[in-house]
Amino acid sequence: MPLTARILVAEDEAYLQDFICRNLRARGFTVFEAASGLEAMAVWEREQPDLLILDLMMPHMDGLEVCRRVREVSTTPIIVVTALDADSDKVAALDLGADDYITKPFSIEELLARVRATLRRTRWQTQTDPMASGMRRYGPLEIDLEGRVVRRDGQEVRLSPTEFALLAELVTNAGKVLSHRLLLERVWGHGYGEESDYLRVYLTRLRRKLEDNPARPRFLVTAPGVGYRFVPPE
Numbered sequence: 001m002p003l004t005a006r007i008l009v010a011e012d013e014a015y016l017q018d019f020i021c022r023n024l025r026a027r028g029f030t031v032f033e034a035a036s037g038l039e040a041m042a043v044w045e046r047e048q049p050d051l052l053i054l055d056l057m058m059p060h061m062d063g064l065e066v067c068r069r070v071r072e073v074s075t076t077p078i079i080v081v082t083a084l085d086a087d088s089d090k091v092a093a094l095d096l097g098a099d100d101y102i103t104k105p106f107s108i109e110e111l112l113a114r115v116r117a118t119l120r121r122t123r124w125q126t127q128t129d130p131m132a133s134g135m136r137r138y139g140p141l142e143i144d145l146e147g148r149v150v151r152r153d154g155q156e157v158r159l160s161p162t163e164f165a166l167l168a169e170l171v172t173n174a175g176k177v178l179s180h181r182l183l184l185e186r187v188w189g190h191g192y193g194e195e196s197d198y199l200r201v202y203l204t205r206l207r208r209k210l211e212d213n214p215a216r217p218r219f220l221v222t223a224p225g226v227g228y229r230f231v232p233p234e
Protein backbone atom coordinates (compact mmCIF):
# COMPACT_ATOMS: atom_id res chain seq x y z
CA MET A 1 0.00 0.00 0.00
CA PRO A 2 1.54 3.33 -0.99
CA LEU A 3 2.10 5.92 1.68
CA THR A 4 0.65 8.64 -0.50
CA ALA A 5 -1.22 8.80 -3.77
CA ARG A 6 0.49 9.27 -7.13
CA ILE A 7 -1.54 11.71 -9.22
CA LEU A 8 -1.36 12.56 -12.92
CA VAL A 9 -2.52 16.10 -13.74
CA ALA A 10 -3.37 16.52 -17.43
CA GLU A 11 -4.00 20.23 -18.12
CA ASP A 12 -2.91 22.35 -21.10
CA GLU A 13 -3.22 25.74 -19.35
CA ALA A 14 0.27 26.14 -17.88
CA TYR A 15 -0.69 28.49 -15.02
CA LEU A 16 -3.53 26.22 -13.88
CA GLN A 17 -1.43 23.08 -14.14
CA ASP A 18 1.28 24.76 -12.05
CA PHE A 19 -1.30 25.90 -9.49
CA ILE A 20 -2.79 22.41 -9.12
CA CYS A 21 0.54 20.59 -9.06
CA ARG A 22 2.19 22.90 -6.53
CA ASN A 23 -0.73 22.53 -4.14
CA LEU A 24 -0.87 18.74 -4.49
CA ARG A 25 2.88 18.40 -3.91
CA ALA A 26 2.62 20.68 -0.88
CA ARG A 27 0.17 18.14 0.60
CA GLY A 28 2.58 15.27 0.06
CA PHE A 29 1.22 13.81 -3.18
CA THR A 30 3.55 12.56 -5.91
CA VAL A 31 2.53 14.42 -9.07
CA PHE A 32 3.09 13.74 -12.77
CA GLU A 33 2.24 16.33 -15.43
CA ALA A 34 0.91 16.25 -18.98
CA ALA A 35 -0.10 19.11 -21.29
CA SER A 36 -1.99 17.17 -23.97
CA GLY A 37 -4.15 14.10 -24.34
CA LEU A 38 -1.44 12.08 -26.05
CA GLU A 39 1.09 13.02 -23.38
CA ALA A 40 -1.43 12.09 -20.68
CA MET A 41 -1.86 8.61 -22.17
CA ALA A 42 1.90 8.11 -22.39
CA VAL A 43 2.48 9.20 -18.78
CA TRP A 44 -0.46 7.17 -17.51
CA GLU A 45 0.77 4.01 -19.24
CA ARG A 46 4.30 4.52 -17.94
CA GLU A 47 3.59 5.58 -14.35
CA GLN A 48 0.23 3.90 -13.58
CA PRO A 49 -0.86 6.64 -11.13
CA ASP A 50 -3.50 6.18 -8.44
CA LEU A 51 -5.62 9.09 -9.71
CA LEU A 52 -5.99 11.07 -12.93
CA ILE A 53 -7.06 14.74 -12.90
CA LEU A 54 -8.09 15.37 -16.47
CA ASP A 55 -8.96 18.53 -18.39
CA LEU A 56 -11.52 17.90 -21.15
CA MET A 57 -10.30 20.47 -23.66
CA MET A 58 -6.73 19.52 -24.54
CA PRO A 59 -4.80 19.37 -27.81
CA HIS A 60 -3.76 16.14 -29.53
CA MET A 61 -6.67 14.09 -28.11
CA ASP A 62 -9.38 15.55 -25.92
CA GLY A 63 -10.09 14.51 -22.36
CA LEU A 64 -13.16 12.46 -23.20
CA GLU A 65 -11.10 10.24 -25.49
CA VAL A 66 -8.43 9.87 -22.81
CA CYS A 67 -11.14 8.92 -20.33
CA ARG A 68 -12.60 6.36 -22.74
CA ARG A 69 -9.22 4.75 -23.44
CA VAL A 70 -8.25 4.55 -19.78
CA ARG A 71 -11.59 3.00 -18.86
CA GLU A 72 -11.23 0.30 -21.51
CA VAL A 73 -8.35 -1.25 -19.56
CA SER A 74 -8.30 0.24 -16.05
CA THR A 75 -10.36 1.33 -13.07
CA THR A 76 -7.97 4.20 -12.23
CA PRO A 77 -10.11 6.96 -10.64
CA ILE A 78 -10.64 10.02 -12.85
CA ILE A 79 -11.63 13.56 -11.86
CA VAL A 80 -12.60 15.71 -14.82
CA VAL A 81 -11.70 19.41 -14.66
CA THR A 82 -13.21 21.66 -17.33
CA ALA A 83 -14.62 25.07 -18.22
CA LEU A 84 -17.64 23.35 -19.77
CA ASP A 85 -20.57 23.45 -17.36
CA ALA A 86 -23.49 22.13 -19.44
CA ASP A 87 -25.26 19.09 -18.02
CA SER A 88 -24.64 17.25 -21.29
CA ASP A 89 -20.86 17.65 -20.86
CA LYS A 90 -21.04 16.38 -17.28
CA VAL A 91 -23.14 13.37 -18.28
CA ALA A 92 -20.81 12.57 -21.20
CA ALA A 93 -17.79 12.51 -18.88
CA LEU A 94 -19.55 10.44 -16.22
CA ASP A 95 -20.91 8.02 -18.80
CA LEU A 96 -17.37 7.38 -20.05
CA GLY A 97 -16.33 6.48 -16.51
CA ALA A 98 -15.23 9.69 -14.80
CA ASP A 99 -15.63 9.45 -11.02
CA ASP A 100 -16.14 13.16 -10.41
CA TYR A 101 -16.49 16.45 -12.24
CA ILE A 102 -15.36 19.94 -11.23
CA THR A 103 -16.02 23.13 -13.20
CA LYS A 104 -13.55 25.99 -13.59
CA PRO A 105 -13.00 28.28 -11.81
CA PHE A 106 -12.62 26.38 -8.54
CA SER A 107 -10.78 26.79 -5.26
CA ILE A 108 -7.93 24.53 -4.28
CA GLU A 109 -9.96 23.54 -1.20
CA GLU A 110 -12.75 22.26 -3.44
CA LEU A 111 -10.34 20.30 -5.62
CA LEU A 112 -8.55 18.78 -2.62
CA ALA A 113 -11.86 17.76 -1.08
CA ARG A 114 -12.79 15.94 -4.30
CA VAL A 115 -9.36 14.33 -4.51
CA ARG A 116 -9.69 13.01 -0.96
CA ALA A 117 -13.24 11.79 -1.54
CA THR A 118 -12.25 9.99 -4.74
CA LEU A 119 -9.20 8.36 -3.16
CA ARG A 120 -11.30 7.10 -0.26
CA ARG A 121 -13.21 4.99 -2.77
CA THR A 122 -10.14 3.39 -4.30
CA ARG A 123 -9.09 -0.14 -3.49
CA TRP A 124 -5.83 0.81 -1.81
CA GLN A 125 -7.36 3.34 0.58
CA THR A 126 -10.66 1.67 1.43
CA GLN A 127 -11.05 -0.37 4.59
CA THR A 128 -13.74 -3.01 4.32
CA ASP A 129 -16.63 -2.68 6.72
CA PRO A 130 -16.51 -5.84 8.89
CA MET A 131 -20.30 -5.95 8.82
CA ALA A 132 -20.17 -6.12 5.01
CA SER A 133 -17.70 -8.96 4.58
CA GLY A 134 -18.24 -12.28 2.87
CA MET A 135 -19.46 -13.56 -0.45
CA ARG A 136 -22.99 -12.73 -1.59
CA ARG A 137 -24.67 -14.80 -4.32
CA TYR A 138 -27.74 -13.58 -6.16
CA GLY A 139 -28.63 -15.79 -9.09
CA PRO A 140 -25.93 -15.19 -11.73
CA LEU A 141 -24.16 -12.60 -9.55
CA GLU A 142 -21.37 -13.28 -7.07
CA ILE A 143 -20.33 -10.24 -5.04
CA ASP A 144 -17.30 -10.54 -2.78
CA LEU A 145 -17.53 -7.42 -0.65
CA GLU A 146 -14.29 -8.06 1.20
CA GLY A 147 -12.26 -9.04 -1.86
CA ARG A 148 -13.98 -6.34 -3.94
CA VAL A 149 -14.64 -8.76 -6.79
CA VAL A 150 -17.85 -9.13 -8.78
CA ARG A 151 -18.66 -12.00 -11.13
CA ARG A 152 -21.56 -12.49 -13.47
CA ASP A 153 -22.15 -16.02 -14.73
CA GLY A 154 -18.73 -16.90 -13.38
CA GLN A 155 -16.92 -14.16 -15.32
CA GLU A 156 -15.28 -11.32 -13.42
CA VAL A 157 -16.82 -7.91 -14.09
CA ARG A 158 -14.46 -4.93 -13.94
CA LEU A 159 -15.94 -2.18 -11.78
CA SER A 160 -14.37 1.16 -10.99
CA PRO A 161 -13.94 1.99 -7.28
CA THR A 162 -16.97 4.28 -7.44
CA GLU A 163 -19.11 1.66 -9.19
CA PHE A 164 -18.14 -0.92 -6.59
CA ALA A 165 -18.79 1.48 -3.70
CA LEU A 166 -22.28 2.20 -5.03
CA LEU A 167 -23.06 -1.49 -5.59
CA ALA A 168 -21.75 -2.41 -2.13
CA GLU A 169 -23.94 0.23 -0.50
CA LEU A 170 -27.02 -1.17 -2.22
CA VAL A 171 -26.13 -4.82 -1.61
CA THR A 172 -25.42 -4.39 2.10
CA ASN A 173 -28.88 -2.83 2.38
CA ALA A 174 -30.58 -5.35 0.07
CA GLY A 175 -34.33 -4.93 -0.10
CA LYS A 176 -34.28 -1.41 1.34
CA VAL A 177 -34.94 1.74 -0.65
CA LEU A 178 -32.00 4.12 -0.25
CA SER A 179 -32.70 7.75 -1.05
CA HIS A 180 -30.79 9.72 -3.66
CA ARG A 181 -29.25 11.96 -1.02
CA LEU A 182 -28.23 9.06 1.23
CA LEU A 183 -26.50 7.21 -1.62
CA LEU A 184 -24.74 10.31 -2.89
CA GLU A 185 -23.40 11.25 0.53
CA ARG A 186 -22.34 7.71 1.44
CA VAL A 187 -20.63 6.98 -1.88
CA TRP A 188 -19.37 10.38 -3.06
CA GLY A 189 -19.32 12.23 0.26
CA HIS A 190 -20.88 15.22 1.97
CA GLY A 191 -21.64 18.06 -0.39
CA TYR A 192 -22.84 15.78 -3.20
CA GLY A 193 -26.44 15.42 -2.05
CA GLU A 194 -27.90 17.29 -5.03
CA GLU A 195 -25.77 15.66 -7.77
CA SER A 196 -28.54 13.43 -9.12
CA ASP A 197 -26.76 13.01 -12.47
CA TYR A 198 -24.02 11.02 -10.73
CA LEU A 199 -26.48 8.40 -9.51
CA ARG A 200 -28.44 8.19 -12.74
CA VAL A 201 -25.34 7.68 -14.85
CA TYR A 202 -23.68 5.23 -12.48
CA LEU A 203 -26.81 3.11 -12.05
CA THR A 204 -27.03 2.94 -15.85
CA ARG A 205 -23.39 1.79 -15.99
CA LEU A 206 -23.94 -0.88 -13.33
CA ARG A 207 -27.08 -2.16 -15.07
CA ARG A 208 -25.21 -2.50 -18.36
CA LYS A 209 -22.58 -4.63 -16.63
CA LEU A 210 -24.75 -6.70 -14.29
CA GLU A 211 -28.29 -6.99 -15.63
CA ASP A 212 -29.48 -9.35 -18.38
CA ASN A 213 -31.84 -6.62 -19.57
CA PRO A 214 -30.63 -3.18 -18.41
CA ALA A 215 -33.89 -1.59 -19.56
CA ARG A 216 -35.85 -3.88 -17.24
CA PRO A 217 -33.49 -4.38 -14.29
CA ARG A 218 -33.93 -7.37 -12.03
CA PHE A 219 -31.57 -6.37 -9.24
CA LEU A 220 -30.91 -2.62 -9.41
CA VAL A 221 -34.39 -1.19 -9.21
CA THR A 222 -35.54 2.43 -9.22
CA ALA A 223 -37.96 3.68 -6.56
CA PRO A 224 -39.46 6.59 -8.56
CA GLY A 225 -38.90 9.95 -6.95
CA VAL A 226 -37.17 8.39 -3.94
CA GLY A 227 -34.03 6.43 -4.76
CA TYR A 228 -32.84 2.92 -5.58
CA ARG A 229 -32.74 -0.54 -4.03
CA PHE A 230 -31.06 -3.87 -4.63
CA VAL A 231 -33.67 -6.61 -4.97
CA PRO A 232 -32.36 -10.10 -4.11
CA PRO A 233 -33.98 -13.11 -5.79
CA GLU A 234 -36.78 -14.75 -3.87
